[in-house]
Amino acid sequence: MDFSWIDDIATEGWHLWLIHRPTWLTALIIMGTGIILAVVVVLLAHNYFTGEQLSANNEVASYKFMFIAEIFAGLMAFFLVGAGTRYNDSQTYVQDEVAAWRALSQVVDEFPAERANAFRYALSRYADSVVRTEWPSMETGDESPISRQLFSEVLDRYFVLEPSDEHQQSLLLLGNQFAGMATMARTNRMNNNLNDATAALMWFTLSVMVLFSILFNAFFGSYDLFNQLVMGFLVAITMLSCVFLTYVLGNPWSGPNALSTAPFTALVR
Amino acid sequence: MNPSVDLGLQSLPLLDVLLLSIATLPIWLGMLILVSSGVLLTLIGAFIVGRATQAPSPTMPLVDHTGHFLLGAKFVFMGEVFAALLGFVLVDGGIRYAMGRQQVQVESSAMRMFDAGVADLSDPQAVELRRDLRTYAASVVENEYLTMQVGRESPAARKNFEQVLNRYLHMETRSEQDRLVRLQTDQFLSKMLDGRQKRLQSVRPGLRTLIWTVLLSNSLVVIVFSWLFRVRSLAAHIAMSVAMTIALMVVMHFAILLYHPFTGDLAVSSRPYQTLPQI
Numbered sequence: 428m429d430f431s432w433i434d435d436i437a438t439e440g441w442h443l444w445l446i447h448r449p450t451w452l453t454a455l456i457i458m459g460t461g462i463i464l465a466v467v468v469v470l471l472a473h474n475y476f477t478g479e480q481l482s483a484n485n486e487v488a489s490y491k492f493m494f495i496a497e498i499f500a501g502l503m504a505f506f507l508v509g510a511g512t513r514y515n516d517s518q519t520y521v522q523d524e525v526a527a528w529r530a531l532s533q534v535v536d537e538f539p540a541e542r543a544n545a546f547r548y549a550l551s552r553y554a555d556s557v558v559r560t561e562w563p564s565m566e567t568g569d570e571s572p573i574s575r576q577l578f579s580e581v582l583d584r585y586f587v588l589e590p591s592d593e594h595q596q597s598l599l600l601l602g603n604q605f606a607g608m609a610t611m612a613r614t615n616r617m618n619n620n621l622n623d624a625t626a627a628l629m630w631f632t633l634s635v636m637v638l639f640s641i642l643f644n645a646f647f648g649s650y651d652l653f654n655q656l657v658m659g660f661l662v663a664i665t666m667l668s669c670v671f672l673t674y675v676l677g678n679p680w681s682g683p684n685a686l687s688t689a690p691f692t693a694l695v696r
Numbered sequence: 697m698n699p700s701v702d703l704g705l706q707s708l709p710l711l712d713v714l715l716l717s718i719a720t721l722p723i724w725l726g727m728l729i730l731v732s733s734g735v736l737l738t739l740i741g742a743f744i745v746g747r748a749t750q751a752p753s754p755t756m757p758l759v760d761h762t763g764h765f766l767l768g769a770k771f772v773f774m775g776e777v778f779a780a781l782l783g784f785v786l787v788d789g790g791i792r793y794a795m796g797r798q799q800v801q802v803e804s805s806a807m808r809m810f811d812a813g814v815a816d817l818s819d820p821q822a823v824e825l826r827r828d829l830r831t832y833a834a835s836v837v838e839n840e841y842l843t844m845q846v847g848r849e850s851p852a853a854r855k856n857f858e859q860v861l862n863r864y865l866h867m868e869t870r871s872e873q874d875r876l877v878r879l880q881t882d883q884f885l886s887k888m889l890d891g892r893q894k895r896l897q898s899v900r901p902g903l904r905t906l907i908w909t910v911l912l913s914n915s916l917v918v919i920v921f922s923w924l925f926r927v928r929s930l931a932a933h934i935a936m937s938v939a940m941t942i943a944l945m946v947v948m949h950f951a952i953l954l955y956h957p958f959t960g961d962l963a964v965s966s967r968p969y970q971t972l973p974q975i
Contacts (some may be wrong), residue, residue, distance in 0.1 A: 504779075507781065515897075661921045664914075669914075
């Protein structure tokens, strides 16, 4: 049997290992763990107490469970909207940056071929480095030093352009706007990552809520154990599918659902 | 519909095609189909489970009141979590719809201002540029409004936009007046580019398929869960389940329309692109 995945987890860490699995497997691991826990908790409780004893809790437990539901739903909505916004914003910044570079290239084409080619070559190298080095480094929220340097080189190639007449002078004014748009989009793309401590705290809070919501099932009792297990199973699916969705949306640079590098690849010549 | 535009439906996930088909239909028909499907599922399930678990005699208790507390509490919990998920989908869809509508206004306004500014330039190419601008506007209406339904930009519209930019860059600045005008038209061109990008962003699929897979599977779970309740009157049980499903499906239909801002009866109008004055 192949246990190399244990080494992979040790090397990459839980988070990156999990997000790099196929979508169905990530869903299965997240939801499966919760479902197993939900079933085990109910079975354990019924092992130590009778259904009748536990049923006596139901009235009060149900109100308290509903209170937990309100808090959990509020938290879940916050996380879902936050993760969804982050995913969409990241996609916007990528598209904005590429569109600005494309427009700037057209401006630069109006200048002498030697300078224009130097700019295009620098842009191509930058785009290539974004695809090869920056995308992987953004998985951990970091900027690639190579891309940063190549980005500066592209701007340098643009700012050395010298207008020979009024026309070119006015072109540079337009080009400056596009260069500003590209810089702004890149900066936003970088700043759209959460730092490790914030992400860890958010996931810790959500995990605690999930855990307590599942453990709370131990207080309920029923004469029909099977019925109770089905309920626990269905509730766990609802709860953990939302957690799974948050997890995927919150990682726009990683795994099979990561944002496509195609817009930058198109800039590579 | 422009027959020369290839929407590439065959390359879309089946769920996306299904959602698009519902969004394309007239509102009443889309809602009717969605509600009917949900109600049919509810009826079948509630009837089968209801018959299987119904009390044999009206005097026999179905389930003690503490059992319904348990079921009710879990159903409320599930409902709250589902509401959070549905809320997220509505917010995401609402943002897409609002962004699509807003950016059409931003881009078309910038086009009108750009057109007016360019008309003041002394270069004879200004007339050609204004024609290019109209060609671009026409390609947005005829082609891109269709490709945006499947979340893509139109290659023809993109080419026409680049043609506008290209011609503008080639135009000469011949006087101080030209230079001043170009300072303004540069701004409008940037706004056009920005508006175009954001308009396209409002329809890019992102993780739409995954989000809707989770939402639809959760809807199914909620409907199935409601079958676990035991009510003495099967008719009342079915009526309650059907009412719940109708409410759910109406909201889902609304969310589907929000996710498709350029499709169907609620589609953002293309009229702002058709308001450039004749040359």
